[in-house]
Amino acid sequence: xxxxxxxxxxxxxxxxxxxxxxxxxxxxxxxxxxxxxxxxxxxxxxxxxxxxxxxxxxxxxxxxxxxxxxxxxxxxxxxxxxxxxxxxxxxxxxxxxxxxxxxxxxxxxxxxxx
Amino acid sequence: xxxxxxxxxxxxxxxxxxxxxxxxxxxxxxxxxxxxxxxxxxxxxxxxxxxxxxxxxxxxxxxxxxxxxxxxxxxxxxxxxxxxxxxxxxxxxxxxxxxxxxxxxxxxxx
Numbered sequence: 001x002x003x004x005x006x007x008x009x010x011x012x013x014x015x016x017x018x019x020x021x022x023x024x025x026x027x028x029x030x031x032x033x034x035x036x037x038x039x040x041x042x043x044x045x046x047x048x049x050x051x052x053x054x055x056x057x058x059x060x061x062x063x064x065x066x067x068x069x070x071x072x073x074x075x076x077x078x079x080x081x082x083x084x085x086x087x088x089x090x091x092x093x094x095x096x097x098x099x100x101x102x103x104x105x106x107x108x109x110x111x112x113x114x
Numbered sequence: 115x116x117x118x119x120x121x122x123x124x125x126x127x128x129x130x131x132x133x134x135x136x137x138x139x140x141x142x143x144x145x146x147x148x149x150x151x152x153x154x155x156x157x158x159x160x161x162x163x164x165x166x167x168x169x170x171x172x173x174x175x176x177x178x179x180x181x182x183x184x185x186x187x188x189x190x191x192x193x194x195x196x197x198x199x200x201x202x203x204x205x206x207x208x209x210x211x212x213x214x215x216x217x218x219x220x221x222x223x224x
Contacts, residue, residue: 002159033211043200043214056211088155092212101145101204103212105157 003027004106006091012112018079021109025072025093031055032074033094033103034066038087049074081113116141120201120215127191127222135186135218137201144204146177147212148186151198160186160199191222 003026013019025032034046036059045058049068060066063081068074078085092105117140127133137146145164149157161168161175163184168175172191177184188195198219202212 042216043202045211045213048211058211090157102147102159102162103202103204104159105149107156110155 002104002106004091004093004104006089006106006109008109009107010110010112012114013081015081015083015113017081017113018077019081019111021076021078021089021091021111023074023076023091023093023106025074025091026095026104029093029095029104030072031094032068032072033092034060034074034076035090035092035105036087037090037108038084043090046076078111083113086111086113116143116203116205116213118201118203118213118215120199120218122218123216124219125221127220129191129193129222129224131191131222132187132189133191133220135188135199135201135220137184137186137203137215139182139184139201139203141182141205143179144210146184146204147202148175148184149200149202150195151200151217153197157200188220191220193222193224196220196222 005024007022030051033048037043046060048056066076088108090108094103119138148160163177165179172189174187198217200217202214
């Protein structure tokens, strides 16, 4: 158990809909990352938050947005869903201390768009 | 941006065999991690290894940062070792994000 909690574990929704994925980082971790893993694209970095502020942005579509709340949990919002958005979405977290900055991943949220 | 290349892309082993997986990266990095993704999709941390050598049971890893590569050794492989092994590197400071290689898919046959 990495200590990173993601909900829901599985989600099936229709094209055009909107979903929210939730992530609770490891206790004390200030950084939260979102990754997308699809069959043809591998593991792609989407976005990073650090202590509530957006820190880095990767290959995140404009239809997607995220935020990190004061209690450090994060949500990834996916809207106007398309079939190609079907993927495994990972949240990860890391601490901000010293040089040991291992990034730990949650178990992922499987999204199927039909 | 930084490139991360893993080899081989696929590997089939007989149970009990040893193997070496390689990760090459194109630029200096702050850290490097190895992960195992099991058949259920879970990404499991194996090593945090920006440099040097570490061992954990039948697994060990070595990173030579000056030559921009890392190796993951699996000894006496077991069927439960099957899955995809990812190397991921971090740049852009101690809080930068991880960039993943495409992985090595390992199948261990009984």
